[in-house]
Amino acid sequence: MTPRIVRRIAELREEVAGYRRQQPEAARVGLIPTMGYLHEGHASLIRRSAQENGLTVLSIFVNPLQFGPNEDYNRYPRDEGRDIALASASGANVVFIPTEEEMYPEPIRTTVSVSGLTDRLCGASRPGHFDGVATIVSKLFHIVLPDHAYFGLKDAQQVAVVARMTRDLNLPIDIVPCMTVREIDGLALSSRNIYLNHEERSQALVLSQSLSQVPGWIEDGMTEAELVVRIRGKIRSQPLADIEYAEVLTFPDLTQPSADRPLRDSKEPLLVALAVRFGKTRLIDNVLLFPSEVK
Amino acid sequence: MTPRIVRRIAELREEVAGYRRQQPEAARVGLIPTMGYLHEGHASLIRRSAQENGLTVLSIFVNPLQFGPNEDYNRYPRDEGRDIALASASGANVVFIPTEEEMYPEPIRTTVSVSGLTDRLCGASRPGHFDGVATIVSKLFHIVLPDHAYFGLKDAQQVAVVARMTRDLNLPIDIVPCMTVREIDGLALSSRNIYLNHEERSQALVLSQSLSQVPGWIEDGMTEAELVVRIRGKIRSQPLADIEYAEVLTFPDLTQPSADRPLRDSKEPLLVALAVRFGKTRLIDNVLLFPSEVK
Numbered sequence: 001m002t003p004r005i006v007r008r009i010a011e012l013r014e015e016v017a018g019y020r021r022q023q024p025e026a027a028r029v030g031l032i033p034t035m036g037y038l039h040e041g042h043a044s045l046i047r048r049s050a051q052e053n054g055l056t057v058l059s060i061f062v063n064p065l066q067f068g069p070n071e072d073y074n075r076y077p078r079d080e081g082r083d084i085a086l087a088s089a090s091g092a093n094v095v096f097i098p099t100e101e102e103m104y105p106e107p108i109r110t111t112v113s114v115s116g117l118t119d120r121l122c123g124a125s126r127p128g129h130f131d132g133v134a135t136i137v138s139k140l141f142h143i144v145l146p147d148h149a150y151f152g153l154k155d156a157q158q159v160a161v162v163a164r165m166t167r168d169l170n171l172p173i174d175i176v177p178c179m180t181v182r183e184i185d186g187l188a189l190s191s192r193n194i195y196l197n198h199e200e201r202s203q204a205l206v207l208s209q210s211l212s213q214v215p216g217w218i219e220d221g222m223t224e225a226e227l228v229v230r231i232r233g234k235i236r237s238q239p240l241a242d243i244e245y246a247e248v249l250t251f252p253d254l255t256q257p258s259a260d261r262p263l264r265d266s267k268e269p270l271l272v273a274l275a276v277r278f279g280k281t282r283l284i285d286n287v288l289l290f291p292s293e294v295k
Numbered sequence: 296m297t298p299r300i301v302r303r304i305a306e307l308r309e310e311v312a313g314y315r316r317q318q319p320e321a322a323r324v325g326l327i328p329t330m331g332y333l334h335e336g337h338a339s340l341i342r343r344s345a346q347e348n349g350l351t352v353l354s355i356f357v358n359p360l361q362f363g364p365n366e367d368y369n370r371y372p373r374d375e376g377r378d379i380a381l382a383s384a385s386g387a388n389v390v391f392i393p394t395e396e397e398m399y400p401e402p403i404r405t406t407v408s409v410s411g412l413t414d415r416l417c418g419a420s421r422p423g424h425f426d427g428v429a430t431i432v433s434k435l436f437h438i439v440l441p442d443h444a445y446f447g448l449k450d451a452q453q454v455a456v457v458a459r460m461t462r463d464l465n466l467p468i469d470i471v472p473c474m475t476v477r478e479i480d481g482l483a484l485s486s487r488n489i490y491l492n493h494e495e496r497s498q499a500l501v502l503s504q505s506l507s508q509v510p511g512w513i514e515d516g517m518t519e520a521e522l523v524v525r526i527r528g529k530i531r532s533q534p535l536a537d538i539e540y541a542e543v544l545t546f547p548d549l550t551q552p553s554a555d556r557p558l559r560d561s562k563e564p565l566l567v568a569l570a571v572r573f574g575k576t577r578l579i580d581n582v583l584l585f586p587s588e589v590k
């Protein structure tokens with residue numbers, strides 16, 4: 001069924017309220033917040049929401065607040081027709097595509113920020129980025145008031161930030177983290193992959209290839225320091241790769257594990273996260289591990 | 296009817312959801328967030344909510360986040376029995392009295408802040424105060440999801456901050472500002488008035504007395520600079536009065552009006568706000584004016 005295309009906040013609220021009135025006891029609303037230019041990763045979130053909810057709302061909004069001054073806000077890829085087709089095929093009931101004027105009718109003065117989780121990884125290289133994310137997600141949560149919200153784990157730090165904000169502020173919403181979807185050769189899906197030329201794309205496979213070795217390295221008894229040296233060495237074997245960060249942190253609290261103890265002894269889940277530039281394109285990827293299950 | 300006393304977030308959500316299920320079309324929930332030690336000002340908010348809503352929730356929580364290190368968090372007055380009696384007499388249906396552990400089960404990392412409105416008046420002398428207010432109000436809003444929330448205009452800056460946060464973050468809640476309630480001799484009601492000794496209380500009347508002259512002064516053509524000089528002089532006539540601020544700002548944007556034009560020409564409402572210490576006790580008071588109506 002073709003989803004309803006909604007561009008106004010008031011109209012979206014009416015859609016959600018209308019659905020809830022029809023299903024007073026059993027209403028379940030799922031939200032997938034996106035910046036559009038959808039790929040199979042987004043499609044998997046939509047399909048999961050469609051399974052778990054009676055109404056699935058997909059939002060598409062390239063949020064200027066979360067882009068830095070030298071980032072790709074203006075050239076961020078947009079293709080509304082294609083997005084609507086993919087949303088429709090995946091089972092979205094409503095696609096919310098607001099204008100910037102609709103989301104920011106006056107300069108916004110309110111900021112939602114999550115300390116501690118946002119000063120490392122992407123937060124360190126993109127100052128203000130996660131304030132922008134937390135603020136727009138908080139707006140979308142208030143507009144839709146979903147029961148569930150779906151986020152891809154490729155943006156693992158974003159999942160940690162949104163989950164913490166939701167808990168700290170008592171938002172009555174379940175945050176559902178979903179597995180990263182990859183191309184058949186391992187490249188993590190991203191709207192930014194279209195920026196890559198042939199050679200860059202080929203060298204970018206080093207991200208997933210090195211991450212796939214992490215469970216074995218941890219099983220062998222590597223410490224945090226050893227693992228970081230090993231993974232950086234492997235990525236550097238690709239001449240176009242320019243490493244922004246390669247880190248091992250606990251998840252979801254994003255604290256440093258002890259540097260000199262084997263990671264396999266960690267009591268908490270571990271996140272091994274990479275941000276690497278290939279030419280002008282910044283890619284991120286990660287693997288999330290539960291060491292007790294690795295052994 | 297005796298209100299239900301609720302100490303758990305989950306239980307409060309169940310109370311509100313149960314009421315909404317009973318009134319699927321006509322449910323209206325009002326929230327009055329307070330720090331307790333209720334007085335007739337709070338009672339007037341509760342009565343107004345009881346008139347306008349089918350369910351009125353009063354929350355009582357002395358929020359540590361909004362107190363500075365040298366402020367009166369520990370000695371802030373508390374009297375649960377008296378508060379419940381007053382809530383009951385005024386028409387509250389539910390009184391929510393959470394513990395600190397219930398509101399902050401782990402150290403909170405998320406902060407909601409409103410820039411611009413919070414760097415002057417009480418925000419200048421109480422750094423972080425309005426972040427604490429915006430954050431706890433946002434938590435209470437998410438817990439109750441009221442249709443209306445009631446705030447007294449004695450805390451005019453708080454009203455401006457909460458209203459702006461609500462608008463910026465698309466919270467589906469009407470903020471209802473309510474008139475300051477005064478003693479028969481003019482003293483604005485405040486939980487902190489009990490700190491005043493006889494002499495301090497007597498001299499504190501200078502606040503309401505000087506504010507009551509403001510409409511006449513504005514009608515006479517005073518500029519902002521003239522009005523500030525006049526009101527400071529009047530307050531200083533009381534030897535115990537120690538002025539923290541005496542300011543004229545537009546409302547609700549809290550910008551400075553032109554210093555050398557008569558205030559009566561202002562296109563925007565004006566707030567004349569005072570913070571004055573008497574002994575150890577800091578009192579605030581204000582008057583809100585619509586110059587076009589004064590003339």
